[in-house]
Amino acid sequence: MKTVLALACLASAATAHAQTHDVAALRDAALQDQYALEITEGLTTEIGPRLAGTEAEARARTWAVAKLTALGFSNVRVESFDMPVWVRGDEKAWVTAPFPQPLAVTALGNSGATPASGIQGEIVAFESVDALIAAPDSAVRGKIVFIDHAMPPTQDGSSYGAFGRPRREGPTIASRKGAVGIVVRSIGTDSHRNPHTGVQTFADGAKPIPAGALSNPDADQLKRILKRGRPVKLKLVLTPRNIGIRQSGNVIAEVPGRDRSLPPVLVGGHLDSWDLGTGAVDDASGVAITAAAAKRIMDAGQPLRTIRVVWFGAEEVGLFGGLDYRAKHGKEPHYAIAESDFGADKVWQVNTKLGMAREGEAKALQQALAPLGIVPGSLTEADGSDIGPMIADGVPAIALSQDGTHYFDLHHTPDDTFDKIDPAAMRQNVAAWTAMLAIVANTPAK
Amino acid sequence: MKTVLALACLASAATAHAQTHDVAALRDAALQDQYALEITEGLTTEIGPRLAGTEAEARARTWAVAKLTALGFSNVRVESFDMPVWVRGDEKAWVTAPFPQPLAVTALGNSGATPASGIQGEIVAFESVDALIAAPDSAVRGKIVFIDHAMPPTQDGSSYGAFGRPRREGPTIASRKGAVGIVVRSIGTDSHRNPHTGVQTFADGAKPIPAGALSNPDADQLKRILKRGRPVKLKLVLTPRNIGIRQSGNVIAEVPGRDRSLPPVLVGGHLDSWDLGTGAVDDASGVAITAAAAKRIMDAGQPLRTIRVVWFGAEEVGLFGGLDYRAKHGKEPHYAIAESDFGADKVWQVNTKLGMAREGEAKALQQALAPLGIVPGSLTEADGSDIGPMIADGVPAIALSQDGTHYFDLHHTPDDTFDKIDPAAMRQNVAAWTAMLAIVANTPAK
Numbered sequence: 001m002k003t004v005l006a007l008a009c010l011a012s013a014a015t016a017h018a019q020t021h022d023v024a025a026l027r028d029a030a031l032q033d034q035y036a037l038e039i040t041e042g043l044t045t046e047i048g049p050r051l052a053g054t055e056a057e058a059r060a061r062t063w064a065v066a067k068l069t070a071l072g073f074s075n076v077r078v079e080s081f082d083m084p085v086w087v088r089g090d091e092k093a094w095v096t097a098p099f100p101q102p103l104a105v106t107a108l109g110n111s112g113a114t115p116a117s118g119i120q121g122e123i124v125a126f127e128s129v130d131a132l133i134a135a136p137d138s139a140v141r142g143k144i145v146f147i148d149h150a151m152p153p154t155q156d157g158s159s160y161g162a163f164g165r166p167r168r169e170g171p172t173i174a175s176r177k178g179a180v181g182i183v184v185r186s187i188g189t190d191s192h193r194n195p196h197t198g199v200q201t202f203a204d205g206a207k208p209i210p211a212g213a214l215s216n217p218d219a220d221q222l223k224r225i226l227k228r229g230r231p232v233k234l235k236l237v238l239t240p241r242n243i244g245i246r247q248s249g250n251v252i253a254e255v256p257g258r259d260r261s262l263p264p265v266l267v268g269g270h271l272d273s274w275d276l277g278t279g280a281v282d283d284a285s286g287v288a289i290t291a292a293a294a295k296r297i298m299d300a301g302q303p304l305r306t307i308r309v310v311w312f313g314a315e316e317v318g319l320f321g322g323l324d325y326r327a328k329h330g331k332e333p334h335y336a337i338a339e340s341d342f343g344a345d346k347v348w349q350v351n352t353k354l355g356m357a358r359e360g361e362a363k364a365l366q367q368a369l370a371p372l373g374i375v376p377g378s379l380t381e382a383d384g385s386d387i388g389p390m391i392a393d394g395v396p397a398i399a400l401s402q403d404g405t406h407y408f409d410l411h412h413t414p415d416d417t418f419d420k421i422d423p424a425a426m427r428q429n430v431a432a433w434t435a436m437l438a439i440v441a442n443t444p445a446k
Numbered sequence: 447m448k449t450v451l452a453l454a455c456l457a458s459a460a461t462a463h464a465q466t467h468d469v470a471a472l473r474d475a476a477l478q479d480q481y482a483l484e485i486t487e488g489l490t491t492e493i494g495p496r497l498a499g500t501e502a503e504a505r506a507r508t509w510a511v512a513k514l515t516a517l518g519f520s521n522v523r524v525e526s527f528d529m530p531v532w533v534r535g536d537e538k539a540w541v542t543a544p545f546p547q548p549l550a551v552t553a554l555g556n557s558g559a560t561p562a563s564g565i566q567g568e569i570v571a572f573e574s575v576d577a578l579i580a581a582p583d584s585a586v587r588g589k590i591v592f593i594d595h596a597m598p599p600t601q602d603g604s605s606y607g608a609f610g611r612p613r614r615e616g617p618t619i620a621s622r623k624g625a626v627g628i629v630v631r632s633i634g635t636d637s638h639r640n641p642h643t644g645v646q647t648f649a650d651g652a653k654p655i656p657a658g659a660l661s662n663p664d665a666d667q668l669k670r671i672l673k674r675g676r677p678v679k680l681k682l683v684l685t686p687r688n689i690g691i692r693q694s695g696n697v698i699a700e701v702p703g704r705d706r707s708l709p710p711v712l713v714g715g716h717l718d719s720w721d722l723g724t725g726a727v728d729d730a731s732g733v734a735i736t737a738a739a740a741k742r743i744m745d746a747g748q749p750l751r752t753i754r755v756v757w758f759g760a761e762e763v764g765l766f767g768g769l770d771y772r773a774k775h776g777k778e779p780h781y782a783i784a785e786s787d788f789g790a791d792k793v794w795q796v797n798t799k800l801g802m803a804r805e806g807e808a809k810a811l812q813q814a815l816a817p818l819g820i821v822p823g824s825l826t827e828a829d830g831s832d833i834g835p836m837i838a839d840g841v842p843a844i845a846l847s848q849d850g851t852h853y854f855d856l857h858h859t860p861d862d863t864f865d866k867i868d869p870a871a872m873r874q875n876v877a878a879w880t881a882m883l884a885i886v887a888n889t890p891a892k
Binding site for chain 2: 095
């Protein structure tokens, strides 16, 4: 009797799916999607750069509310929070000896400032963070540290972890050793004179010093100059400022489910961007892809579960939006959470962390995504930027992992602009997210 | 008897060639050349940017004299000349309405200056120079002109001529129509946020106005903003200065020939560069390739004719070096003149303008270059930048034409740096120039 009932339920559930959401048909139709491109084009054109906590990010929230409302989403709202804000100033660098010439530099997030007239110091160069750690303080004191590295591109972006250390750890270590400033080779894989910014945070007790990134060609140049064996002097002008506590916020919108008692499925990306580019791949495309997928499900009929779209604020400078969402909603049940924040290249792998009991659902997802050229990944691991802390808390999560081979060519540079988006790759993303939502937002199991 | 004598002479000449210069062997050995890379690396590293008439270009001349002397050239000297000098100042642009955001801009050569606080004006956009010409003055007066275009890459670089018009003609026309400033889409084929500078000269009577180039992604962005149909306002800060008359000069070196009564063969490139990059492809590689070829001939034995290596000064800002050389030496006979000033990609075609009487020599050159993948071009046309006026005067000339498909990705941008040089392609250039010199510098006919 139990088996018969279970089968009947399953059949009924399957019928319900079939009525509202034909996964394969929705997936394939999404390969013609225009919503994601339109959102990405609109946000990057009508707002442009939108640094967390600034007036530009506030304009982006207003834009987002209007856009999500116009698309037909429900419960469109902003959840505000306060945060400290750091803004860029002038940024210039010159080798002053032995071969005077300018270098292209940008300040890292939370960099200390030089006087307007700059600072000057002898370069002391290290091949890695570990080499800097190993150096005696006396070799560093009063100098400007240069840390090199050789980050290779990787499909899964994993090189960012290891090779990001000069940016994340270098400034604090250099400061503690008495350096007057630091420049690191950009954490990037391109060869253009557009340095890569990115956040770093001085550890407690470490005095903020001017901290910049050189573009890869400039780091190459500095290496060639250093190789001549003569003392190399650098002049550095970086005049960023901390402008105090300002407001940021998460923009939230929903596709209400048929059964409001069921935990929602959360999808999203982050609305803020670094200030150098217009944040097309980081992360207009993420908010666009996920909202486009939710829009397509909405238009195909009401899903069983509520889909909650979150465009997080202030991700770049310290995951403030993700942490605020977690503080306000982390205790509420979520059926699954997923974030797109790795550009707009094709999804190549699906990873899930839904728990053993939902292995069937994960497998169904793998099968639905296979026709898009997406391979099965882990059943016990998933990641995301803003949602990372909630994943660590144990909230079920899905990661549609994008090919990151070229992501770090553009990441955090002036070159992160709309022209870099490949429409076909972006549509493959929308198809993957649409298929995912069509399955997960219609799965009845609690 | 005459025929016998002629044949004997020919045989003797052929033997003389063979003894000193085996064309094929020299050509093939040059495919392992290190001189050109070493010169390019040295000049771009130890001098870096070297804007005409500045202290940096003077340092480049000192460097050049030392380098050419160390390589064993004779009669190494500088021929100085005076010239007016324009130097870059601050350069920034912002859309201020309807969608406030910064744009990447650089001043064109001889641009007028804005006040330090900038100017502000409504954008009036044109798809071409002809559209600007056709517009009534009333549509332009008091506004900031934007000229778009759609320059495609071409192998022979010929698109530069037609699509360079916005830069060369736009500022004068806009000024005459009463515009307060002008920005043009960069004359370039890349998609990076590095605007392309380049010279323009206000025609007599046209008041210098601020004239800049937007990078291609920024021009795309401005187009998208304009497409929204609302008035677009731009703020422009360009503070270049004319610093008066300064000294530049040509650096000249020679491989003395066995017969000093014979006219020399002139090869070279230009020593100055634009100030944004380190002038690796424009034109450290040109001076390096031609000097490397002359060095290889010198080391293989004294050529019949003198080879004169000229590293011209002040090419970028108005061919001052070429015109000075012509003024001083244009009346002296030259057996052939040739310049390398189109990057470091492979030579794909050989063009000659040696006259009907020397068709055999031109054909021998074509044959010698064919194994390098170089195809025969014209027998009646050749070009060059600094040597252009002398070619127009009728001096025999040779052009080893490089593949320009990617040249305008880098041309006049910050991205023109040493890392962009492909060593194998550069060596193919050296091989071509070495083969050319081995033939032409050993041809006895006057």
